[in-house]
Amino acid sequence: MTSLLDHSRGETVGYSFSQSTAAPVRQHGFYPYTDNGGSTLGITGSDFAILAGDTRSTSGYNINSRMVPKVFKIGGEDETGEGAHIILSVVGFAADGNALKERLDAVVKMYKYQHGKSMSVSACAQRLSTILYGKRFFPYYVHAILAGLDEEGKGALYSYDPVGSYEREQCRAAGAAASLIMPFLDNQVNFKNQYIPGSGEGHALEQKKAEPLPQETVKQLVRDAFTSAVERHIEVGDHLQVMIITSNGIEEVFHPLKKD
Amino acid sequence: MNHFPEAWGRPRDDVYGAYNSSYLQTSGPKTHTSSPAVTGTSVIGVKFNGGVVLATDNLASYGSLARFTDVKRLRSFGDKAVVGFGGDVSDMQYIDRLLESIDIRENYSTHGNMLNAKNLHTYLAKVFYKRRSEFNPLWNHVLVAGFDGEGEPFLSSADLLGTTFSAPHLATGFGAHLAVPILRRVFPDEKPIEEISRDQAVAALKDCLKVLFYRDARSLDKYSIAVITKEGIDLKENEQLEGQSWAFAERIKGYGAQTN
Numbered sequence: 001m002t003s004l005l006d007h008s009r010g011e012t013v014g015y016s017f018s019q020s021t022a023a024p025v026r027q028h029g030f031y032p033y034t035d036n037g038g039s040t041l042g043i044t045g046s047d048f049a050i051l052a053g054d055t056r057s058t059s060g061y062n063i064n065s066r067m068v069p070k071v072f073k074i075g076g077e078d079e080t081g082e083g084a085h086i087i088l089s090v091v092g093f094a095a096d097g098n099a100l101k102e103r104l105d106a107v108v109k110m111y112k113y114q115h116g117k118s119m120s121v122s123a124c125a126q127r128l129s130t131i132l133y134g135k136r137f138f139p140y141y142v143h144a145i146l147a148g149l150d151e152e153g154k155g156a157l158y159s160y161d162p163v164g165s166y167e168r169e170q171c172r173a174a175g176a177a178a179s180l181i182m183p184f185l186d187n188q189v190n191f192k193n194q195y196i197p198g199s200g201e202g203h204a205l206e207q208k209k210a211e212p213l214p215q216e217t218v219k220q221l222v223r224d225a226f227t228s229a230v231e232r233h234i235e236v237g238d239h240l241q242v243m244i245i246t247s248n249g250i251e252e253v254f255h256p257l258k259k260d
Numbered sequence: 261m262n263h264f265p266e267a268w269g270r271p272r273d274d275v276y277g278a279y280n281s282s283y284l285q286t287s288g289p290k291t292h293t294s295s296p297a298v299t300g301t302s303v304i305g306v307k308f309n310g311g312v313v314l315a316t317d318n319l320a321s322y323g324s325l326a327r328f329t330d331v332k333r334l335r336s337f338g339d340k341a342v343v344g345f346g347g348d349v350s351d352m353q354y355i356d357r358l359l360e361s362i363d364i365r366e367n368y369s370t371h372g373n374m375l376n377a378k379n380l381h382t383y384l385a386k387v388f389y390k391r392r393s394e395f396n397p398l399w400n401h402v403l404v405a406g407f408d409g410e411g412e413p414f415l416s417s418a419d420l421l422g423t424t425f426s427a428p429h430l431a432t433g434f435g436a437h438l439a440v441p442i443l444r445r446v447f448p449d450e451k452p453i454e455e456i457s458r459d460q461a462v463a464a465l466k467d468c469l470k471v472l473f474y475r476d477a478r479s480l481d482k483y484s485i486a487v488i489t490k491e492g493i494d495l496k497e498n499e500q501l502e503g504q505s506w507a508f509a510e511r512i513k514g515y516g517a518q519t520n
Contacts, residue, residue, distance in 0.1 A: 030392075032397075068426075095389050099422075
């Protein structure tokens with residue numbers, strides 16, 4: 001049958017109708033992704049981790065909704081999220097983000113049912129990487145950040161690319177305004193390009209050492225980062241959702257952002 | 261001369277030309293579901309004190325042809341929720357059959373609790389997301405209206421990619437550009453939905469439908485409107501737009517044959 005449709009073998013004579021009538025290979029017209037905009041940000045301290053994100057959902061120049069949270073409690077009760085000890089933020093394609101959140105949530109719950117103890121943040125971080133890599137050839141189009149407290153009670157933050165590469169970090173910005181927020185964080189959290197005055201001759205000064213910041217300072221940095229991002233990025237705005245995880249549990253607060 | 265068996269009994273290629281196999285798909289994926297055929301335009305919805313209103317016009321277009329002028333695009337689910345469909349009409353009818361079978365199954369079940377609008381929206385979003393992940397999308401953008409588990413008014417959107425969002429007022433398609441700004445002006449974010457009466461909500465939707473009929477070329481002045489309250493669903497499917505004023509049309513210059 002295949003050779004019946006194979007025209008290259010048939011003799012070609014100069015008839016007007018003897019040109020090839022094979023159908024051209026057609027491209028698939030359906031693109032399964034979209035970008036829902038928004039930005040997220042995570043910073044850790046010595047005994048806490050903060051994850052924040054704006055609540056705007058966009059498609060193109062449209063604002064879908066002003067209240068679509070991007071930060072989720074993982075492994076807690078369904079409606080309230082009570083009892084969770086891990087938080088996840090997802091930014092990019094929101095439908096993939098939701099699917100990813102629900103899968104990780106199910107994994108963390110199953111772990112507790114099967115082992116009778118909560119999943120550690122480092123184990124959850126590895127599992128999230130495996131979930132993302134499992135869809136290596138049809139990825140979840142999201143930039144995920146996972147946060148919690150490690151075995152020593154220190155703030156733990158893991159950031160991911162869409163196919164599961166991950167790294168533990170002190171701070172990370174993701175999403176539409178990541179390029180606006182991340183340099184600010186480099187300077188204010190990791191003290192990049194900050195030098196100790198009078199510590200050397202001329203320009204050979206000593207770098208200011210990065211050290212864990214107090215919670216109040218970090219909260220203010222998060223709010224400053226977003227108020228600045230809102231000024232310069234049209235896909236960021238409406239409300240700022242902030243989750244703070246400490247040994248006392250998870251605290252969630254919303255702050256207003258500009259709605260223009 | 262071709263003596264191969266696959267050519268036996270066939271007209272000679274060198275005389276009659278090669279067999280036209282262009283209508284046989286020889287390669288590539290299935291493509292007939294990767295674009296919509298007969299489509300419905302905008303769906304608009306608003307929450308008010310004690311319920312939700314949803315409206316669509318009664319047109320199904322075939323490209324730019326106004327093909328079917330009596331298509332009901334609001335479908336009620338039991339007496340609890342209404343789904344408004346935009347996009348492909350055959351996919352709408354398929355989803356409607358799905359919902360019908362669920363409704364029957366739920367009614368025969370012994371647990372006695374019915375699916376509310378929120379459950380229905382979650383289900384639809386998952387159907388959409390599964391189908392887009394199989395590269396065989398259901399080409400619709402729907403609004404789901406009714407009540408959530410707490411008995412609060414519920415209005416949420418789901419589209420062919422599985423993207424979901426919820427807001428006090430929503431519109432799909434052209435309505436996202438034309439109706440949402442009107443609704444945001446009449447019912448600003450500061451105004452709680454408890455201060456919006458049923459009559460105000462219905463009047464606002466009628467205004468939006470009128471503006472859509474003025475400016476959306478694939479729209480109709482016959483429409484359906486559903487008011488969902490605790491008392492039940494009030495669905496009117498053969499409404500006529502009233503109070504049109506085309507006086508503004510005379511002042512529009514610069515289109516078509518007349519260019520000055």
